[in-house]
Amino acid sequence: MHDDSRELLDRTAAHAAEFLAGLDARPVAPAGSLTELREALGRSLPEEGTDDVRVVDELVRDTAEGLLASAGGRFFGWVIGGGVPAALAADWLTATWDQNAAMHACGPALAVVEEVTGAWLKQLLGLPEEASFAFTTGAQSAHVTALAAARHALLAERGWDVERRGLTGAPPLRVLTSGEQHASIDRAVRLLGLGTDQLQAVGTDAEGRIDLPALDRALAESDDPTVVCLQAGEINTGAFDPFEEACSLAAARRAWVHVDGAFGLWAVVSDRHRHLLSGVGAADSWTTDAHKWLNVPFDSGLAFVRHPSAHREAMSIRASYLVHAAEESGTPPARDQLDWTPEWSRRARAVPVYAAIRALGRRGIAEMIDRCVDHAHRLVTGIGDLPGAEVLARPLINQGLVRFRARTETTTPAPTRSSRESNEKARPGSAEPPGRASEPCASRW
Known part of the structure; x- marks a missing residue:
């Protein structure tokens, strides 16, 4: 143990600053092998404690070769970015305060931060003022939350209390998708007990929408309670x-519409790209990530x-034993966060989002999105002009799909879903080169 917490935190801040300052120069891909990382980190279970400063110093040293420089400007794989400084x-403050953001009573200030931030987000994203909201770990948990609400509403219309009676004997609930949905939708359907057999793909048009x-025909086929899953930014083509x-x-x-807008929902903030989301406010639920285009640290789904x-x-x-918020005369009731999320103990995820929105403002967020889109267009066009690229x-x-052809290849087969999925195997900065024959390479900036 170390007695001086200020020295420890100053030392930690210095390590963090050094890491951020080096992002533009360090290799993007991790240098350490799995064996090397296990040797560096895999000590025996300690019987006695170690000085805190030494623990942090050695943690920085031993992880150095196993960190991906995804927070830097030279990383182009997946939908991963850095964090704006204020966020x-x-x-850091969220972790320092260490409040359990489950109820107003556990941290009144942070419950109000969540309340205010949720209202800001609805304004930014063009969503109905009356909509409820939840801060979750990521889009996966956000899908589970939103689709649980859909399950409740659709089955309640049929006289079925799913929270009390479960799904045994309940009316079957089907989920219509294009067939190109993100796999987190499939897993949400599994976690909610609906089963992936209830997923029905209706297909896409020539533009991947x-x-x-086909959706109209599928809706007419059955009177079963139905969720329609739409996408704001399909993962392969955008x-x-x-x-x-x-x-x-x-x-x-009378079907429920759920929109997966993990990154694309943010495009509505931009005057240049708002048209892509025309009519999205007519849906019943929406999910997105603040740790994508808003660039806050991870653990921030909405x-x-x-x-x-x-x-x-x-x-x-x-x-x-819970102490729920009491209503005060003449004011809206305080927000108990566990009324809206699937978690009990949780960190105050709204705080970094609040800070990012205050630091950037609507105009700053729009400029960041537009700048990112411009970079993406320039990069995709440049790669496409290279010999052997298409x-x-x-x-x-902010998303393009580029294919590197084999030298002997003379035809260009249309990308199927299986070939699109292989794009995750080939990405700039990875150990596996993006120029492998016949594999597409998708990057999200």
């Missing part, structure tokens, strides 16, 4: 579904639900 600093005539038309078709059949009662019924819990999908926003 990073606020995240959900096929509207396609945006036709929200206005799809939401209209779904509403006519869920929004047009129907707060369904959201709360699906998530809320009561116990005799652009399969030009960016709508």
Whole structure:
């Protein structure tokens, strides 16, 4: 143990500053092998404690060769970015304060931060003012939260209390997708007990968007309770579904529309790209990540639900020892966060988001998005002009799909879903070179 916490925190801050300062020069890919990292970090379980400063110094030293420089400007794989300075600093404060952001009583200030930040986010993203919201670990947990609300609402319409009775004997609930949905939707369906057999792919049009005539036919096929999953930025090509038309078709059949906007929902902040999300506000639920285009540290998913009662019924819990927020006369009730998320103990995820929005403002967020899109277009075009390279999908926003052909290849087969999925195997800065024959290379900036 070390008695001087200020010395420890100053030392830690110095290590952090050195890491950030070196991002532009260090190799993007980790240099250490799995064996080397295990040897460096795999000590025997300590019987006695070690000085805190030594623990931090050695942790920095022993992890150095196993860190991906994904927070820097030279990383182009996956949808991973860095953190804006204010959000990073606020995240440190969040850990320092160590409040359990489960209830207002556990940290009143942080409950209010979440309340304010949720309202800001709805304004930024063009979502209904009455929508409820939740701060989750990421889009995966946000999907589970939003689709749990959908499950509650759709089954309640059929007279089934799913929170009390479970799914045994419940009306079957189907989930319509384009077939190109992110795998986190599949896993959310599994976690909610619906099962992936209930996923029904209706197909895509020539632009990779959900096929509207096929969706209309699928909706008409059955009266079973139905969720329609749409996308704001498909993971391989960045396609945006036709929200206005799809939401209209779904509403006519009393289906719930859920929008996966993990990164693409943020495009609505930009005047240049807002048209891609025309009609998205007519959906019933939406998810996105603040740790993508808003660039806050990881552990920051967002869920929004047009129907707060369904959201709360699906998530809320009561116990005799909990101290729930009491309503004060003349003011809105305080926010107990566990009424809206699937977690109990949790960090105050809204704090870094609050700091990022304050530091950037609406205009700064829009400029960041536009700048990122411009870089993406320039990079995809440049790669596509290289000998042996071919652009399969030009960016709508910050995502392109590029294919490197084999020397003997003379034809260009259309990318199938399986070939698109292989793009994760070939990415700039990885140990596996992106020029392997016949493999596409997708980058999200």
